[in-house]
Amino acid sequence: MPVRPAAPPRVRAVCCTCAHADAARADAVRADRPGGGPVSETASTPEPSDGEDSPADSARDSVRDSVRDSAGEPLRRPRAESGPRPHPDWAYPGGGYKHEPLLADLRADPPAPVRTGTLGAVLATGLLSMLLLGDGLAINLLIVAVPAALAAYFSAEQAGRRPRPWTLTWAAGGLALLAVPALRDAGWPSFLAIVSAIALGSLALHGCRTWPGVLLGPIGLFEAVLSGLGWGWRGARSRASGSRSGPVLRAVAVTAVLLLVFGALFAGADAAFAGLLGDLMPDASVADGPWRLLLFAVGVVGALAAARTAAAPVRWDRLVVGPGRERGRVEWALPLIVLNLLFAAFNAVQLAVLFGGYDAVLEKTDLSYSAYARQGFWQLLLATLLTLVVIVLALRWAPRAGARDRGLVRAVLGTLCALTLVVVASAVRRMDMYVEAYGLTRLRVSVVAVELWLGVVIVLIMAAGVWGTRWLPRAVAASAAAGVLAFGLLSPDGLIAERNVQRYEDTGKFDLEYARGLSADAAPAVDGLPEPLRSCALEGIAKGLGSERGPWYATSLGEARAREIIEDRPPTAPSAGCARTGEETSYR
Known part of the structure; x- marks a missing residue:
């Protein structure tokens, strides 16, 4: 029997209006896709079979017959222009790839919620900063650092971190360095000690052991300043809405009222007790209110940054510095x-x-x-x-x-x-x-100290060649901190004065003008000079101290000793005589 030829495939007519609608719908779908790119031409719903016309086909056929151009020819669907090749996902703001910050791979898990003890230690740090740090730096800096360290400890404990031997070493070293301002009046060794204490505190909080960690640790501490504020605020709000916050706040308020009332009564009843309270309590006035508020904010922000770092430190040890290309x-x-x-x-x-x-x-x-x-x-x-x-x-x-x-x-x-x-x-x-x-001068004693420390570093490098280098970064950091601590405890200004007084006894030469510019730490050594050199040297030190005594928490041991020496034997030489004496004993 003859084979019936197959029917030609049916061509579906598409009108101009439907073509534009399809194109707009495709553009919308393309815009909603994460990475953009072309839209598949496959229909989302099955087409009707070739044997029958759907209502949609009939409607399109009628529209096709009615839409023609001015010449009577039906309008043709324009050929779709080939668009640009699809870009990878990261090229689109709403794409599938999300840009991570630089520290994303280095940061630990989100910090644990703030516990009540941490918030209390932070508040204590702010209050002590406001009350004690406005009159100078001495033992008050160490007092303020104690609650800040407790805040970091409570936060680390809440996060499940346990102190390790090196962590305790860094923490103890930082607190020991803060004792330098309490002992010495000179500002330059105290500044070195404070900076070194911050560096050691950063090492204690981060727990770093590699060169990137040792060198970049303080950056993580300062980076936690902003994040610590938000973390502390969320913790304070959650604690304030809790059921246990009300009794604690009421207990604190009642305690403050009792102390104020009975303290005022006892101070009015006994002059000695009033004097004791006056010595213990800092002097505060309305005029220095903004300065006190700023100190409170600095204390709170610093304690929150330390606690936030202890809860979720930046893992600087994850920075890997690859070895260089091996040479022959x-x-x-x-x-x-x-x-x-x-x-x-x-x-x-x-x-x-x-x-x-x-x-x-x-x-x-x-x-x-x-x-x-x-x-x-x-x-x-x-x-x-x-x-x-x-x-x-x-x-x-x-x-x-x-x-x-x-x-x-x-x-x-x-x-x-x-x-x-x-x-x-x-x-x-x-x-x-x-x-x-x-x-001896400050510059000379400083560069000698640096040279000696470089020698210690070289010895550590030689030891690392024998026993390995894993411990070397922390050992170098510990040697630097120990050097700064020893430098402060030795009292460089006192050492300078002692060496120059000894040289005067041997040669009769003394740089009086330089000695007058030293701090109060030089007073015990200068006190051994004969008159009028003694009075001339102590006169410059006395001018640097001023006539008013500071509070006990803002007075260093060096300043207290110098004031005792000056009060026991005040300087008596006139200024004109000091100028002539300085010319006679000069090295030139």
């Missing part, structure tokens, strides 16, 4: 071996000068004793710093393929460190020579 043995070792030979030659000359005497060297160089010492120290200090940079870069590019490479690295860098220690000793000896000629 010859490329790596040759420059360092030549540098070692140069160091060895310099150290040999230094030993020859040490045992042969400086007189021959001074005759050959045509330099004075002090000029020779001054010229050498700064170059040797810079050489020590550059050596540390060389060691860091050498370790980054060192060969590390096997045991032989590791042995080569230890031998070359160990030799360089040992030779650098001789350079450190030579630099300290140069400065000692200069001090013998011109006396």
Whole structure:
């Protein structure tokens, strides 16, 4: 039987109006998709079979016949223009990829809710800051730091963090550094101690053990200032709406009222008790109200930042610094071996000068004793710093393929460190020579302390070459903090005065103008000078102290001792006589 030819496929007619509607609907769907891109042409509902017409087909056919152009020809659907290729999701603000902040990978889980003890410690920190920090820095700074540390402890305990040995070490070191302002009147060692205490507090809160953590830890503490405010506010609101907050607040209010009422009665009944309360309580007036409020805000914000960091610290240890490209043995070792030979030659000359005497060297160089010492120290200090940079870069590019490479690295860098220690000793000896000629000053004692600490760092690097480097970042940080603490406890201004008084006893030379600018820590040493030098030196120190005593919590031990010395034996020399005495005893 003959095969019936298949019917041609039916072509569905689409009108212009429907085409525009379909295009608009496709654009809307494309805009709602996360990544954009073309819309599939597949119909969302099944089409009717070819054997029958749907009502929609009939309607489109009637519209097609009625829509024609001016020439009588039916309007054709324009060909869709090919749009741009779809972009990845991150190219669209509403796309599937969400931009994370820089610290997202470093931050721990969200902090636990604030507990009542944390809020109480934060409030105590703010109140103590408002009452005690407005008259100067001394033991009051340590008093304010105690509730702030308690706030951090309560917050860490709420988050499930337990203190570790290094955490306790950093916390104890930070509190010990805050004792320096309580002991010394000089501002510059106190400033170093406060900055170091903040750094140690950051290490205690973050628990870092790598170089990025040790160096970047304080950034995380300051970053928590803004987030800590919101965290504390949410905790305060939740606690205020709780059932247990009412009794606590009422108890605090009743306690305050009882203390005020009975304290005022007892103060009016006994003058001695009134004097005791006057000494214990800070002086506050309406005029310094804004300043006190600012101190309260600083205390609260600082305590909240510490507590927020303890609850969810930034994990700086997750920052991984990859090793540098490994170099060949010859490329790596040759420059360092030549540098070692140069160091060895310099150290040999230094030993020859040490045992042969400086007189021959001074005759050959045509330099004075002090000029020779001054010229050498700064170059040797810079050489020590550059050596540390060389060691860091050498370790980054060192060969590390096997045991032989590791042995080569230890031998070359160990030799360089040992030779650098001789350079450190030579630099300290140069400065000692200069001090013998011109006396001790703040700059000279500071740079000697830095040089000695660099020597300690080099010794730690040598030890790390034997026992590994895992402990090195924390050891270097601990050595720096210990150096700052020792520097403050030794009283640099007092040490300067003692050394210069001793030099006056040996040579009869004394820099009176410089001694008058020292802090109250120098008063005990200056008190041993003969008149009129004693009165002239103490007169400058007395002017720096002023006539009014500060409160007990804002008075350092050095200031208290200086006031006792001045009150027992007040300065008597006139100013004109001091100028003449200074010219007679000057080094020039």
